[in-house]
Amino acid sequence: MAVQPITGMLRRGLITDLSIALGLGFAFGNAFWYGYHVPRTNARDNYYKKIEEQRATRQGI
Template sequence: MPIKPITGMLRRSLVLDISVAFGLGTSFGYLFWYGYHVPAVRKRDLYYSKLEDQRAANAAA
């Protein structure tokens, strides 16, 4: 009883693995960017803007 050859399994699993890797990588990239980076930069910019306003007020007074 011969075993039938397994054809296309490697290609199919390779395509699936690469697709999942790109999908998860993109998803976690967006999660990091919009979940951590953008709020942190916004908070930093607001802090420096407030600091600059205080310096301008002190210089004018």
């Protein structure tokens, strides 16, 4: 036989591609979530908390 069969290469490549894609997706998802979303959410919550405290102080509550 002049050409070797290519059995297993497609499966190995698919597993590698999926592993890399899922790993990078998870890494970048965490980077977005904890690097951008959580700090922005905390900043927003702190802003509204400060506004609410100012309102309560003005009303004497």
